[in-house]
Amino acid sequence: xxxxxxxxxxxxxxxxxxxxxxxxxxxxxxxxxxxxxxxxxxxxxxxxxxxxxxxxxxxxxxxxxxxxxxxxxxxxxxxxxxxxxxxxxxxxxxxxxxxxxxxxxxxxxxxxxxxxxxxxxxxxxxxxxxxxxxxxxxxxxxxxxxxxxxxxxxxxxxxxxxxxxxxxxxxxxxxxxxxxxxxxxxxxxxxxxxxxxxxxxxxxxxxxxxxxxxxxxxxxxxxxxxxxxxxxxxxxxxxxxxxxxxxxxxxxxxxxxxxxxxxxxxxxxxxxxxxxxxxxxxxxxxxxxxxxxxxxxxxxxxxxxxxxxxxxxxxxxxxxxxxxxxxxxxxxxxxxxxxxxxxxxxxxxxxxxxxxxxxxxxxxxxxxxxxxxxxxxxxxxxxxxxxxxxxxxxxxxxxxxxxxxxxxxxxxxxxxxxxx
Amino acid sequence: xxxxxxxxxxxxxxxxxxxxxxxxxxxxxxxxxxxxxxxxxxxxxxxxxxxxxxxxxxxxxxxxxxxxxxxxxxxxxxxxxxxxxxxxxxxxxxxxxxxxxxxxxxxxxxxxxxxxxxxxxxxxxxxxxxxxxxxxxxxxxxxxxxxxxxxxxxxxxxxxxxxxxxxxxxxxxxxxxxxxxxxxxxxxxxxxxxxxxxxxxxxxxxxxxxxxxxxxxxxxxxxxxxxxxxxxxxxxxxxxxxxxxxxxxxxxxxxxxxxxxxxxxxxxxxxxxxxxxxxxxxxxxxxxxxxxxxxxxxxxxxxxxxxxxxxxxxxxxxxxxxxxxxxxxxxxxxxxxxxxxxxxxxxxxxxxxxxxxxxxxxxxxxxxxxxxxxxxxxxxxxxxxxxxxxxxxxxxxxxxxxxxxxxxxxxxxxxxxxxx
Numbered sequence: 001x002x003x004x005x006x007x008x009x010x011x012x013x014x015x016x017x018x019x020x021x022x023x024x025x026x027x028x029x030x031x032x033x034x035x036x037x038x039x040x041x042x043x044x045x046x047x048x049x050x051x052x053x054x055x056x057x058x059x060x061x062x063x064x065x066x067x068x069x070x071x072x073x074x075x076x077x078x079x080x081x082x083x084x085x086x087x088x089x090x091x092x093x094x095x096x097x098x099x100x101x102x103x104x105x106x107x108x109x110x111x112x113x114x115x116x117x118x119x120x121x122x123x124x125x126x127x128x129x130x131x132x133x134x135x136x137x138x139x140x141x142x143x144x145x146x147x148x149x150x151x152x153x154x155x156x157x158x159x160x161x162x163x164x165x166x167x168x169x170x171x172x173x174x175x176x177x178x179x180x181x182x183x184x185x186x187x188x189x190x191x192x193x194x195x196x197x198x199x200x201x202x203x204x205x206x207x208x209x210x211x212x213x214x215x216x217x218x219x220x221x222x223x224x225x226x227x228x229x230x231x232x233x234x235x236x237x238x239x240x241x242x243x244x245x246x247x248x249x250x251x252x253x254x255x256x257x258x259x260x261x262x263x264x265x266x267x268x269x270x271x272x273x274x275x276x277x278x279x280x281x282x283x284x285x286x287x288x289x290x291x292x293x294x295x296x297x298x299x300x301x302x303x304x305x306x307x308x309x310x311x312x313x314x315x316x317x318x319x320x321x322x323x324x325x326x327x328x329x330x331x332x333x334x335x336x337x338x339x340x341x342x343x344x345x346x347x348x349x350x351x352x353x354x355x356x357x358x359x360x361x362x363x364x365x366x367x368x369x370x371x372x373x374x375x376x377x378x379x380x381x382x383x384x385x386x387x388x389x390x391x392x393x394x395x396x397x398x399x400x401x402x403x404x405x406x407x408x409x410x411x412x413x414x415x416x417x418x419x420x
Numbered sequence: 421x422x423x424x425x426x427x428x429x430x431x432x433x434x435x436x437x438x439x440x441x442x443x444x445x446x447x448x449x450x451x452x453x454x455x456x457x458x459x460x461x462x463x464x465x466x467x468x469x470x471x472x473x474x475x476x477x478x479x480x481x482x483x484x485x486x487x488x489x490x491x492x493x494x495x496x497x498x499x500x501x502x503x504x505x506x507x508x509x510x511x512x513x514x515x516x517x518x519x520x521x522x523x524x525x526x527x528x529x530x531x532x533x534x535x536x537x538x539x540x541x542x543x544x545x546x547x548x549x550x551x552x553x554x555x556x557x558x559x560x561x562x563x564x565x566x567x568x569x570x571x572x573x574x575x576x577x578x579x580x581x582x583x584x585x586x587x588x589x590x591x592x593x594x595x596x597x598x599x600x601x602x603x604x605x606x607x608x609x610x611x612x613x614x615x616x617x618x619x620x621x622x623x624x625x626x627x628x629x630x631x632x633x634x635x636x637x638x639x640x641x642x643x644x645x646x647x648x649x650x651x652x653x654x655x656x657x658x659x660x661x662x663x664x665x666x667x668x669x670x671x672x673x674x675x676x677x678x679x680x681x682x683x684x685x686x687x688x689x690x691x692x693x694x695x696x697x698x699x700x701x702x703x704x705x706x707x708x709x710x711x712x713x714x715x716x717x718x719x720x721x722x723x724x725x726x727x728x729x730x731x732x733x734x735x736x737x738x739x740x741x742x743x744x745x746x747x748x749x750x751x752x753x754x755x756x757x758x759x760x761x762x763x764x765x766x767x768x769x770x771x772x773x774x775x776x777x778x779x780x781x782x783x784x785x786x787x788x789x790x791x792x793x794x795x796x797x798x799x800x801x802x803x804x805x806x807x808x809x810x811x812x813x814x815x816x817x818x819x820x821x822x823x824x825x826x827x828x829x830x831x832x833x834x835x836x837x838x839x840x
Contacts, residue, residue, distance in 0.1 A: 017757065021780050100802055106791045108801060115813050116783060194633070198813050213614070214637055219814035240836040247838030337437065359831050360441050363536060371526045371834025380839075381528060381830065382520055393535050393618050393827035394639035395815035407813035410801065411779050414791025416660035418667030419800075 004181065005189035009196035011174040012117045012142040018172040019140045020114050024091030030137050030169040031087040035080040037165035038130065038158070042076050048157035049126065056124075056150050064254070069124050069151055079127050079158075082385075083134045089384045092402040093140050106414040112406045114140035116198035119190050121146045121212060123204035126154035132201075133162045133176045135387050139405040142175050144197065146190060148204070149182035156180065191216040199405070203388050206315070221396055221404065223388035226256030226343035227315045228373045231332040231358070233349035234268035240370060241348045242276050247372040248346065250283045254317050256389060257344045257376040261312065263332045266325040270296050273323065277302040285319045292325035312339045329354045333361045340364060342391045344373035365391060365398035424601065425609035429616035431594040432537045432562040438592040439560045440534050444511030450557050450589040451507040455500040457585035458550065458578070462496050468577035469546065476544075476570050484674070489544050489571055499547050499578075502805075503554045509804045512822040513560050526834040532826045534560035536618035539610050541566045541632060543624035546574035552621075553582045553596045555807050559825040562595050564617065566610060568624070569602035576600065611636040619825070623808050626735070641816055641824065643808035646676030646763035647735045648793045651752040651778070653769035654688035660790060661768045662696050667792040668766065670703045674737050676809060677764045677786075677796040681732065683752045686745040690716055693743065697722040705739045712745035732759045749774045753781045760784060762811045764793035785811060785818035 038045070049071040056069055098110035118141045120132040129145055136143035147155035159178035167173055179186050190197065194217045202212040206225050213220055230248055232241045248259040264272050273296035280287060281302045288307040289297065297304035304323070311322040312335070326332045329347075336345050346368035347358040355369040366376045378386025378399035385401040396404035458465070469491040476489055518530035538561045540552040549565055556563035567575035579598035587593055599606050610617065614637045622632040626645050633640055650668055652661045668679040684692050693716035700707055701722045708727040709717065717724030724743070731742040732755070746752045749767075756765050766788035767778040775789040786796045798806025798819035805821040816824035 013757075017753075017781055017783070021777075102795065102800060102802070104791075104795065104800075106788075106795060217634055219812055221814075237836070243836060243838055251839060333437075337433075355833075357441075359833075361437055363437070363440075364829065366830040366832060368526075368832045369834065370836055371524075371832055372838040374839035375522065375524065375526060375832065375837070376830075380522060380524075382522070392639055394641075397827055398830050407817055409784065410786040410796075410818050412786060412788045412791055412795065413775075413779075414789065416657070416663060416790055417795070418663055418792040419671060419794035 005179065005186050006193065006196070008144055008177045008179065009117065009190070009193045012144050012177050013196050015172040015174040016114065016116045016142040019142055019175055022140060022171065024093065026170050027091075027137055027140060028087040030166045030171045031083045031134060033165040033169035034134065034137070034162045035083040037161050038076055038080040038083070041161045042073055045076060045154065045157045045161065046071060046073070048153040051153045052151055061150065065124060065150075069126065069154070071126055071154060075127070079130045082131065086134050086138045086385055089138065089402065092138070092406050097408055104414070104417040104419070106412050106417050109411045110408050111411055113409050115405055115407050117142045117144065117196060118405060119144040119146065119193070119197045119200040119218070121187055121190065121200065121202045121204075121208065123148040123208060124150035126151045126158060128203060129155045129158045129178070130162060132387065133159065135385055135401065135405060137166055137171065137175065139402055141405055142177070144177050144179065144190065146179040146187055152182050188215060191218060194218050198407075201388055221388065221390050221400070222392040223390055224256045225315060225341045225391060226258070227261065227313065227339060227341045228257060228259045228344045228346075229261045229263055229336050229340060230259050230346045230348060230373070231263040231326075231336070232265065232268065232272050233329060233332070233347055233351060233354050234265050235350045236268070236272070236348050237350065238272060238275055241272060242279055244346065244348055244370070244372050245276055246279055246283065248374055249280065249285060249321055250319065251374055253319050257373050258317070259321070259346070259373055260314065260316050261322045261324070261339070263324050263326050263335060265328060266292060269293070269325040270299070273297070274300045277304070280321060283319065285321055287321055287323060289323040290325060293323035315341070329357055333358060337363050342393075343389065344368065344376040346371065346373050365389065425599065425606050426613065426616070428564055428597045428599065429537065429610070429613045432564050432597050433616050435592040435594040436534065436536045436562040439562055439595055440536075442560060442591065444513065446590050447511075447557055447560060448507040450586045450591045451503045451554060453585040453589035454554065454557070454582045455503040457581050458496055458500040458503070461581045462493055465496060465574065465577045465581065466491060466493070468573040471573045472571055481570065485544060485570075489546065489574070491546055491574060495547070499550045502551065506554050506558045506805055509558065509822065512558070512826050517828055524834070524837040524839070526832050526837050529831045530828050531831055533829050535825055535827050537562045537564065537616060538825060539564040539566065539613070539617045539620040539638070541607055541610065541620065541622045541624075541628065543568040543628060544570035546571045546578060548623060549575045549578045549598070550582060552807065553579065555805055555821065555825060557586060557591065557595065559822055561825055562597070564597050564599065564610065566599040566607055572602050608635060611638060614638050618827075621808055641808065641810050641820070642812040643810055644676045645735060645761045645811060646678070647681065647733065647759060647761045648677060648679045648764045648766075649681045649683055649756050649760060650679050650766045650768060650793070651683040651746075651756070652685070652688065652692050653749060653752070653767055653771060653774050654685050655770045656688070656692070656768050657770065658692060658695055661692060662699055664766065664768055664790070664792050665696055666699055666703065668794055669700065669705060669741055670739065671794055673739050677793050678737075679741070679766070679793055680734065680736050681742045681744070681759070683744050683746050683755060685748060686712060689713070689745040690719070693717070694720045697724070700741060703739065705741055707741055707743060709743040710745060713743035735761070749777055753778060757783050762813075763809065764788065764796040766791065766793050785809065
């Protein structure tokens with residue numbers, strides 16, 4: 001296995017050298033060819049997906065997971081359109097970021113360049129195959145795509161269609177390489193391909209991400225785990241707070257920018273919670289709370305399960321929330337910095353000084369004042385695409401896309417200068 | 421030990437919250453106070469250094485290493501001045517990098533912020549203690565400084581002087597934390613402080629750097645290993661080539677931006693090498709070469725040791741070089757991308773098209789046309805400082821300083837917006 005992944009990485013590295021000198025026009029033409037091929041090969045891709053779906057059903061896979069796995073004509077058309085949307089974005093390569101003449105007379109330019117080889121490790125979402133391949137072609141990177149075993153047939157079918165279309169449109173052979181085995185050791189081999197893999201991005205559950213971080217020797221961008229909070233600080237507009245809390249918790253509870261925890265000033269807890277807890281309970285949200293939350297629940301006839309220490313650190317990803325009273329901004333900020341995952345955090349208040357302190361001191365990719373955490377998204381932020389949401393601070397933070405798949409290099413042109 | 425390093429990391433994390441909201445003026449005042457305290461405490465620092473020097477001499481430490489370890493009044497004054505130079509640089513924090521209004525009306529800003537906690541792992545260079553502490557204060561980061569055992573007394577003395585001066589000038593307690601043990605497990609504990617250490621930078625030999633990369637779960641910037649090449653492609657000015665090769669190899673052979681290998685077009689090899697090999701031999705450089713180099717050496721009476729496969733991948737860091745003939749740019753680029761360490765690479769030629777191809781396709785932080793690789797340096801590149809030279813492509817590449825110790829966050833201010 002080691003050898004197979006190493007061979008794939010070596011082929012990708014070779015491809016990356018030629019990819020790095022393609023023009024933006026050539027890469028956009030490849031994206032259009034890839035979109036066209038996806039549409040044309042729809043029946044073959046659906047047939048491959050049918051095989052995955054049948055195997056998944058046999059294994060008793062849950063309905064939401066089956067839904068993520070499923071491809072139909074409409075979804076494939078959507079994936080193809082997303083490739084064309086990428087083509088419309090400005091070329092991220094060859095941008096002169098800095099330019100100066102050194103004291104010696106050597107001219108220096110700092111220019112954006114591809115990363116080289118990007119490896120994507122993901123779970124049962126066949127669309128990630130196309131999203132990742134597209135964004136890598138746009139940024140001149142060769143990619144190695146390691147999809148989950150549940151989606152293996154769909155991923156291979158999509159990757160092969162995209163590779164062949166890209167090559168026909170002038171991209172180098174092996175610019176897109178799917179890992180053809182479902183053997184788990186292939187992921188571990190990929191994590192160690194230092195010198196061949198320039199960047200690895202895991203996308204999936206916390207288990208996959210932690211495994212990659214703990215074992216990788218190649219550079220990794222940590223993505224996605226979101227233990228997000230709304231903190232309500234008096235004075236606050238209770239109707240605004242209700243709206244934001246309900247949206248952030250219930251609009252799509254399974255995503256990383258949904259909130260898992262509600263903090264409120266102790267003095268304001270009864271006012272807020274007697275209004276909000278019935279909303280949450282009415283939407284089917286299971287509530288874990290401290291004593292203040294339990295008291296407010298009791299006052300309005302809402303069940304509140306006593307929260308444990310574990311609840312503060314739990315990303316439920318479901319209709320479930322923890323609720324806690326705090327003494328004020330200092331305790332709220334400390335709690336969030338301790339239990340949060342540096343993803344998206346919100347304060348609801350009319351107190352500008354407290355809001356600005358929260359914005360400054362909460363250590364998260366995206367910090368909100370009076371708006372729902374659900375906006376943390378590449379599309380919403382105007383990036384034009386998204387490959388993940390980074391919860392680390394190195395290189396990329398928050399939603400990331402084209403810019404994060406580029407590095408830079410210094411080009412120095414002289415006339416024989418040496419250092420004195 | 422685990423507990424001690426964890427405690428240090430937790431204290432640093434706490435300090436980082438307050439550091440992140442200091443003003444540039446406050447941080448600059450701290451840098452001046454640190455410089456002043458270093459000058460005032462010079463005798464105590466020299467006394468600590470004397471203890472390190474005595475222990476090092478007893479161990480039979482080599483003269484160059486003793487020289488790196490040694491502090492005197494002049495060197496301490498130089499370290500102090502460097503802190504004042506940092507104060508003169510623009511504030512890297514709070515820079516609004518992007519600003520837009522989302523479709524929902526939420527205002528978005530992307531603002532530069534500190535990394536949080538930066539850990540520095542280095543060897544027997546006491547000056548790194550002050551350089552790292554200074555650059556971290558400038559960028560609002562708390563730092564954990566893990567110096568080598570040979571310099572432990574000097575490092576602790578410097579770190580304590582700097583910490584106390586910074587705190588007196590208004591920085592939070594524990595903004596600078598030296599690791600007080602020489603136990604090796606402290607480094608390994610530091611490498612695993614995910615969630616507390618936001619960035620780890622190893623500086624030292626290849627062994628230290630590889631150990632950090634292989635074992636870290638915190639984000640790391642790989643620094644420093646430089647297997648650098650000069651490639652001479654005909655037509656080339658032989659005098660310019662001689663000057664660049666001699667400068668890049670012999671001016672300071674122990675540093676990472678010195679070259680280790682010379683490549684030359686086969687058809688041009690005899691012309692170039694019969695001129696250059698006597699220069700190199702005259703400067704005491706040991707030459708390892710392929711058959712073409714051996715033939716040229718024989719023609720001018722210079723000893724050329726037959727090169728082995730191992731030579732192409734060796735960073736000698738000494739007066740030693742490998743020499744090889746290649747068929748042309750394609751082979752030269754492939755050789756460099758295979759054996760190089762992505763540091764600094766140079767082509768000497770009058771052929772502009774070949775030079776531009778080399779600049780585009782060689783995968784290194786700094787690629788030169790007709791200038792010495794010795795210019796790869798934060799000061800030379802105009803960064804105003806340098807904390808290391810990155811040989812990876814994530815986040816920072818080439819010489820890096822203030823910018824690399826900053827991250828960014830998204831600040832979103834709304835009026836109650838929720839996602840539809």
